[in-house]
Amino acid sequence: xxxxxxxxxxxxxxxxxxxxxxxxxxxxxxxxxxxxxxxxxxxxxxxxxxxxxxxxxxxxxxxxxxxxxxxxxxxxxxxxxxxxxxxxxxxxxxxxxxxxxxxxxxxxxxxxxxxxxxxxxxxxxxxxxxxxxxxxxxxxxxxxxxxxxxxxxxxxxxxxxxxxxxxxxxxxxxxxxxxxxxxxxxxxxxxxxxxxxxxxxxxxxxxxxxxxxxxxxxxxxxxxxxxxxxxxxxxxxxxxxxxxxxxxxxxxxxxxxxxxxxxxxxxxxxxxxxxxxxxxxxxxxxxxxxxxxxxxxxxxxxxxxxxxxxxxxxxxxxxxxxxxxxxxxxxxxxxxxxxxxxxxxxxxxxxxxxxxxxxxxxxxxxxxxxxxxxxxxxxxxxxxxxxxxxxxxxxxxxxxxxxxxxxxxxxxxxxxxxxxxxxxxxxxxxxxxxxxxxxxxxxxxxxxxxxxxxxxxxxxxxxxxxxxxxxxxxxxxxxxxxxxxxxxxxxxxxxxxxxxxxxxxxxxxxxxxxxxxxxxxxxxxxxxxxxxxxxxxxxxxxxxxxxxxxxxxxxxxxxxxxxxxxxxxxxxxxxxxxxxxxxxxxxxxxxxxx
Numbered sequence: 001x002x003x004x005x006x007x008x009x010x011x012x013x014x015x016x017x018x019x020x021x022x023x024x025x026x027x028x029x030x031x032x033x034x035x036x037x038x039x040x041x042x043x044x045x046x047x048x049x050x051x052x053x054x055x056x057x058x059x060x061x062x063x064x065x066x067x068x069x070x071x072x073x074x075x076x077x078x079x080x081x082x083x084x085x086x087x088x089x090x091x092x093x094x095x096x097x098x099x100x101x102x103x104x105x106x107x108x109x110x111x112x113x114x115x116x117x118x119x120x121x122x123x124x125x126x127x128x129x130x131x132x133x134x135x136x137x138x139x140x141x142x143x144x145x146x147x148x149x150x151x152x153x154x155x156x157x158x159x160x161x162x163x164x165x166x167x168x169x170x171x172x173x174x175x176x177x178x179x180x181x182x183x184x185x186x187x188x189x190x191x192x193x194x195x196x197x198x199x200x201x202x203x204x205x206x207x208x209x210x211x212x213x214x215x216x217x218x219x220x221x222x223x224x225x226x227x228x229x230x231x232x233x234x235x236x237x238x239x240x241x242x243x244x245x246x247x248x249x250x251x252x253x254x255x256x257x258x259x260x261x262x263x264x265x266x267x268x269x270x271x272x273x274x275x276x277x278x279x280x281x282x283x284x285x286x287x288x289x290x291x292x293x294x295x296x297x298x299x300x301x302x303x304x305x306x307x308x309x310x311x312x313x314x315x316x317x318x319x320x321x322x323x324x325x326x327x328x329x330x331x332x333x334x335x336x337x338x339x340x341x342x343x344x345x346x347x348x349x350x351x352x353x354x355x356x357x358x359x360x361x362x363x364x365x366x367x368x369x370x371x372x373x374x375x376x377x378x379x380x381x382x383x384x385x386x387x388x389x390x391x392x393x394x395x396x397x398x399x400x401x402x403x404x405x406x407x408x409x410x411x412x413x414x415x416x417x418x419x420x421x422x423x424x425x426x427x428x429x430x431x432x433x434x435x436x437x438x439x440x441x442x443x444x445x446x447x448x449x450x451x452x453x454x455x456x457x458x459x460x461x462x463x464x465x466x467x468x469x470x471x472x473x474x475x476x477x478x479x480x481x482x483x484x485x486x487x488x489x490x491x492x493x494x495x496x497x498x499x500x501x502x503x504x505x506x507x508x509x510x511x512x513x514x515x516x517x518x519x520x521x522x523x524x525x526x527x528x529x530x531x532x533x534x535x536x537x538x539x540x541x542x543x544x545x546x547x548x549x550x551x552x553x554x555x556x557x558x559x560x561x562x563x564x565x566x567x568x569x570x571x572x573x574x575x576x577x578x579x580x581x582x583x584x585x586x587x588x589x590x591x592x593x594x
Contacts, residue, residue, distance in 0.1 A: 013044045013585050016155045016166040018142045018509065020050035021057020022561070023172035023550045025122045026079065026570065028135070030578035032128035033081075034089045038582040041589035043132035047164050049142045049157060055122030056115035057174060059560075064205045067232050068111050069443060071225060073269070074098030075105030076563045077114070079121040084567040087575035094124070096564055106271075108443040111205075138164070144512040145169055145546065153545050167588060168581055171535075171548040175203070177506040178498035187492065190470045197491035201498045204229035212491055214238075214252045219475050219487065221468060222495030223260040228442045228450075230495050231256065235453060247452040256453075257487050258495070259462030259479055263373045264391060265450060266441030270408050271400035277324060279317035279409040281416040284342075285309040290423045302427045308346065310417055310431075311366060315349065316341065317413035318364040321406040322357065332356035364410065370434060373464040373481055381460075381485045388461045389454050392447050400444060414439045415566050418557070422569045423530055426521030426554035429499075462487065500552045502526050510552065525554045532580035533573060544584075547577050 017024045028046065052058045070077065080094030081087070097117050098105040126135050140157040147153035154163035180188060184200045191198035197211045197218075204226050212218050212234065220227060236242075239250030282289075289309055293300045300306060319341070323334040330337075337356050344352055357363050368374075372391065378384040398404050418435055421427060453459040463481025470476075474488045498504075501524025502514045514520065519527035519536045526548050527536040533549050534542035550556065555573055562568030 011152070011165065013041055013588060014047065014152075014164070014166045015044065015168050015170065015581060015585070016047045016049060016142075016153070016164050017170045017172060018049045018155070019057070019172035019174055019550070020048040020052065020054040020122075020137065021059065021172065021174045022055075022079065022118055023174060023570070023574070024048060024050070024057070024170075025055055025118065025125055026574040027170055027172060027549070027578055027581075028122070028129070029079070029092065029125040030089060030571075030574045031133075031582065032125055032130075033092045034575070034579050034582055035130050035133070037090075038579060039130070039586050039589075041585055043134070044585065046129075046133065046135045047155075047166065048135060048137045049140060049155065049164070050137070051139050051141055053119065054137050055119035057118075059175065059203070059205075060111055060115035060118050062112050062115050064111060065233060065237060066110050066112055067236050068205055068229055069108045069446075070097075070111060070114050071269075071440065071442065072108070072561065072563075073105060074101065074103050074107045074109050077117075077561045078564045079118070079561070081568075081571050081575075082565060084565045085571045085575070086567060087572045089575040089579060092128075094121070108445070141508070143508045145509060147545070149544055167545065168584060169546050170533075170577060170581065171509070171546070171552075172550055173507060173510070173548075173552055175497060175551055176500055176510070177202070178501065179504045179506060181499075181504065184494070187470055191492075194473045195490075196473075196475065199491075199493040201494045201496050203497065204233065204495070209233060212254045212493070214254060216254050216491065217487065217489040218254045218256050218491040218493060219462075219468065219477050219489040220256050220258040220493045220495050221260065221466065223258055223262065223265050224436065224496065225266065225440070225442060226497060227258060227265070227495040228446050230493060231450065231453065231459065232446075235449075235458060240458075242449060242452060245448060245452050247449070247456040247458065249456060249458060253458050254491070255458060255460060257460045257462050257477065257489065259464070259466030259477060261465060262371060262437065263462070263464030263466065263479065263481055264388065265447060266437045267369075267439075268396050268399040268441055268444045268447050270411060271444050272402045272405075272408070274405065274408050274412070275325075275402070279320050279413055281313060281317055281413045282420060283313060283316050285313040285417055285420055287420070290420050293424060300424075302431065306421070306424070306427065310421075311346070312349070313417055314366065314410050314413050315353075315364050317409040318406040319353070319357070321409035322362060325405050326362075326403070329359060329362050330356055331358055362406075364406070369438060371464070376464075376481060378482050381482050384463060384482050385454060385461055389451050392451055396444055396447050411439050412566075415563065419567055419569045422555055422557060422573075425527070425530065426523050426525050428523055432556075460487075468492065500525065500556075502552065505552070513546075521554045525556070526552050528553045528555050530555060531576065533577040534580070547581070549573055549577060 074097040077097040081091045100117050143156045145155055153166045153169050156163045187198050235253055238252040241248050323330050340352050353363050463479025466479045468477050475492045476488050478486045502510050502520050517537050519538045528548050529542040533547040535546040535548050557570045
């Protein structure tokens with residue numbers, strides 16, 4: 001019997017979904033949408049396993065600081081499909097966050113409001129299920145999965161003596177805690193030995209920051225979104241407040257010395273809407289190019305084979321917008337530029353751009369965007385503070401000025417590229433970091449607050465390629481950006497999420513899967529079948545009864561939520577998994593009836 005065909009069972013059909021956050025809700029919504037077409041069985045039990053409330057899950061639960069914001073405009077967050085999604089199932093329209101909440105679409109709402117939206121979406125998805133389909137929530141942790149490939153699975157829960165029995169299991173675990181890696185273990189041991197404070201990678205909202213004393217210097221490694229949350233909780237969260245562009249300290253704040261590989265914060269969210277034609281992407285990196293990469297018998301290399309296509313695609317979007325919206329800043333007809341651009345190699349494109357775009361400020365330089373401090377050197381720490389404040393202010397001004405609308409075109413092309421690259425599986429951490437830095441930065445108001453905190457002396461910038469040494473009973477940091485300057489602290493905070501490797505995940509279920517032979521990628525992500533999310537073993541065979549979706553897999557998407565009208569890959573994946581689940585259960589029901 002082929003491995004994907006189920007063995008009949010007399011028991012009522014049962015599906016276990018481990019993880020009741022947004023991804024689990026998305027799978028239920030797709031089951032409800034596809035069931036009228038695909039499933040005519042006599043009932044179904046769906047068991048949701050998660051210690052946190054369904055819909056919101058852990059990250060979006062109500063029990064967190066109201067100071068923490070969404071990282072997207074309310075109009076850019078939806079849990080519902082639209083006609084832009086390439087999927088086999090039916091579209092089921094629904095409101096975006098701002099439509100549901102009745103708030104301005106450009107608002108960055110707090111995360112608790114998003115949690116309320118997610119709880120409502122979950123309720124709507126459950127209500128849309130066919131008669132006879134029942135949903136049961138188990139507020140416990142799942143510990144392991146057992147059972148043969150050809151038979152029912154056993155899902156063991158914390159504090160429950162008997163397992164849940166399931167015909168199929170879908171893992172939608174979201175972001176996971178992780179055991180410390182070798183470097184973090186060394187830093188933790190050093191901190192214990194010398195009475196220091198070491199905060200390893202974690203979810204900032206869940207981190208105990210009480211050991212970071214008022215007025216004391218704290219070294220922070222990481223300048224992305226986790227840093228922004230940390231900054232908020234240690235300033236406004238300790239009683240400070242803003243009056244215009246001035247920060248008024250409470251006196252309870254530590255002094256944050258922040259640095260990273262780039263040495264600068266993520267780029268601000270763009271603060272204007274696109275007027276006119278969207279960039280016609282995909283153009284140079286679409287399904288055909290992905291098919292060609294996947295068909296290579298010797299595989300592909302990201303830098304050699306993929307990045308040139310990404311670079312060409314982003315450049316095309318940038319210049320298409322420049323020529324369409326700002327033709328006075330170009331020196332060539334678009335048709336001629338487009339024709340030459342399509343056939344030029346990288347060197348030829350550089351010559352073409354120099355000829356057609358007179359002002360270097362209008363040219364796309366991805367290397368400079370990625371590492372803006374490369375080669376920069378400053379004579380003093382204070383000089384660098386002034387320069388980086390000016391850099392942040394310049395970024396804010398540019399990202400809120402539609403005269404620079406090619407930036408928005410590049411952002412939209414990045415979304416398209418990410419949606420295509422999902423099909424390649426795990427392509428390493430660099431691309432995800434580059435995307436997040438350029439396309440998933442903080443709200444503009446947060447960077448204005450950063451400038452105010454810098455002027456108030458509460459935040460100090462260390463520089464690029466920050467080196468951290470644990471020596472002489474302290475933490476010591478330096479950067480080539482300011483030669484000869486160092487800072488010593490008795491506290492170190494790693495402002496980043498744990499890397500989602502299956503082998504080091506604290507989640508017992510994932511670790512058991514790995515120990516039993518589930519495949520992982522070189523970067524440690526759970527390997528899944530790109531067609532429907534089935535978990536792969538180390539021989540590359542998909543498990544007929546186990547699926548996985550989300551950031552712990554090599555099918556992870558670009559962000560937590562999908563923007564409307566962008567063909568969200570997560571929706572496509574949810575739909576494919578839901579249809580595979582329903583087809584399996586329908587076959588099971590037919591065989592049982594026979």
